[in-house]
Amino acid sequence: MELFAQQLVNAISLGGVYALLALGLAIVFSIMGLVNFAHGDIMTVGGYAMWFVVITWGMPLPMIAAAAILVGLVVAVAMERIAFRPVRGSDGTTMLLTSFAVSGILQVTFQNAISPRPRGVQLDPAFSQVIRVAGVDVGIIQLTAIVMVLVSLALIMLFLRRTTLGISMRAAAQDFSVARLMGIRADAVVATAFAISGLLAGVAAFLWVAQRGSVDPGMGLTPVIKAFIAAVMGGLGSLPGAVLGGFVLGVVEIELQAWLPQAMLPFKDAVALVIILGILLWRPQGLLGRSTDRA
Amino acid sequence: MPLLSVDGLSVSYGGIRAVRGVSFSVEPGEIVAILGANGAGKSTTLNAVMGLVPKIAGSIRFDGQEIGTTRPERIVRLGMTLTPEGRHVFSNLSVDENLVLGAIPLRDRSRAEALRRRNFERFPVLAERRRQQAGTLSGGEQQMLAIARSLMSEPRLLLLDEPSLGLAPIVVDRIFDLVQDLRRDGVTVLLVEQNVDQTLSIADRGYVLASGELRLSGSARELRESSGIERAYLGIGAA
């Protein structure tokens, strides 16, 4: 029972980060058909923002988190304005390649402007303490992760359900040109999609860097590839699917961590991804995807 | 002054001219029909008028203002909207949410509330299903929702693209009654249809398209009496 609770905490805190990233990817994809390869670099910029805030002002934790989130949001919106607007409305391949190139350019920029080596981000040591809650050891970071993930998801859900702009986003995700007939402004919807995805990437960056204690130019890459595949597993374009996919991936990884024999541990990521490919073999359209999703 | 006047409109799709030099106009308070067979360019014409597909030539004036390059979201705010062919309600959204979106161009929220009430009076079935997902409605109900959604922006001119498509005859009758009601409420209607007889029985004037070109035009009575319509449909050419 305690073991189960322990693993549940681990799975939610890890899967939650994937869920945030996957949700951001899915929102942008569902609105404009872009598979944004550069999403990981938004996360990386968020990480660098934390590093900068820590070494320059040594600010308290909430400020550091706010910096990561705000910078993620601004970078995502700027990325759309500068790089993706010229290819908006073109086929998926064109947009994907553009984002691939943007990602390459950003990584080279980080290497040159900051450093190719990891930069340490020292947070308040109290933050990495472990407390005992009902017989379960819970890291404060994990607890923060769970709270931040759940709050973010709840806020996004409220936004999408309760506000006119949120309803517009769901409409545009389903049929962009009919949404325009409603007078929904294409620019506003796309910009909002990027803002949300950047905000979520910022939250993910904060939680990720808080766990690892450092940031490097390629930091966002691996978690975002995993989040991508989580979104595909959930059903590409389905927002609840992306969140579900992220959590499933978290559970799979934590279980593998717990049960894989020592000799197999280096292959943990590979095994997790193979399991997901297996799930996709069984349901090619994803767990919550419709069988005809847009190509 | 006509509410909508289109002059020499040409649209091309992937190198093929779908609409060639089409001109027509709609006066305030009229019901004007555009008739033609499948692939005649009727929907393309409406989409171009709304700015959903780019035109390659011609001018489009709404209420005296040139809107040939205006974006659809602007055009809706000027007072013209389109209920697209095949309904296209947002199936994942509830009936209420669909109507909320329709009212986006309105600045006045209380006006939106009044319009919603008016729409629920007009379509009681929608009021019953307001919390239901639009995708779960029947075809006729979806068509009513699509029209109601368009009316939420209080258009002066409503473009209706094949509203009777795929509906049972009794539902089709209701839709045509509704179009007449709309005129009584002061909405001008440009109606694209394949259902010639019923359309000409409610329309004031009509235009007939074939292969992307205007073949015939005249009052509804003239069109009913002319034999040119069938010939235009068969692609033999205009009288």
Add this chain to the structure above:
Amino acid sequence: MRVPSSADRAVEALARRVLDPVVERLDFDRPLVRVLAGSAALVGAVLLVVVVAALFFGPAEQQVTLNFLVSLIAVVGFGIYSGNSGILTFGHVAFMGIAAYASALLTVSPAIKAAALPNLAPALRSIELPLGLAIVCALAVVAIAAFAFGFPISRLSAAATPIATLAMLLITYVVLVGAADVTRGSQTFYGVPRLTDMTTAFVFSVVAIVVARWFRESVPGLRLRASREDEMAARSMGVDIPNLRVASWMLSALVVGLAGVMMGHLLTAFSPKQFYLTLQFALVAMLVVGGPTTVTGAVGGTFLVSLLLEMARRVEGLLPTIGTDAFHLPEIFGLQEFTLGIVIIAVMYRRREGLLGRLEIDELILRWRRHRRGTVSPAASDGLAARDMAAAREEVAR
């Protein structure tokens, strides 16, 4: 009207004497003729590059040429899948890595293996094969891996597939790093015999080009291209898209694997990082810059991007040496990657179908001859080509 220069006239005379008689005798409606003529033209161009490098340049440039040939095999291999199916792959470099390690394991001398890989299974430790056999074995391994990945991936939607190929690359990378007993993990695998020379690399380039061109003109290739233009229509005509995608995926993986073997025996020492995103990035750029839908585009793009990368590499080396003691230009890491990014974006913004467009070299030459001989004016024939394209699309759409 431009006055024809003497060079123009020389080209025209040459074309009239050599090209026209050939063109007239060949029946370009037959796929085999198109395959052979198109391949011959491309091979001729590649041969020209090789000969010029061998005759007029030193070892450094020859090394660059070898890299070019290996990239060419890989990019042409990518194109067999991506070009015909219209779905980009971001993972085929995985097959290069698998092939490179497999071939290396089979060719490294037992003495080196004993030192570098003490935990290797005895059967593998004692083995030392010639290149030909090693290639066959390496490609067999690639075929197994390609099928294992290709089968589930080909069932995904076109939008989800590139992501899944990325996952495939990540899986392969993790496995190559993790299987330290066989690969030395993230450490360098050394002592691989240098078996890739200009001749082998050229011969395999020819193989890659012919195979790719043949697949493109074959019935399955044509069906796959139809599915690229309009998936729904192709499906309704009874085209079995998943199986066609698997078939082209396998063929593509084998050719890419061949490039991996060549690369391994060119580098002689490598680590899994060399078969990861940086290489994938460069190869994707080569494919899309030239035009992903044709073999001609793959070859041309590889040449152009290789040239750009080499220039960037030299500039990168030069920058810190420019300037005075007081002012040095900063060293720029990754100028090559930066160049790749800019090139991809430029092509995406300005010319999405790639610099060489959608026509193969034989089609381009034929068109040029028709213009020159005045049967159709260039403008009219361009219009014709556009209309043909539209008609073909209509055909598929129906």
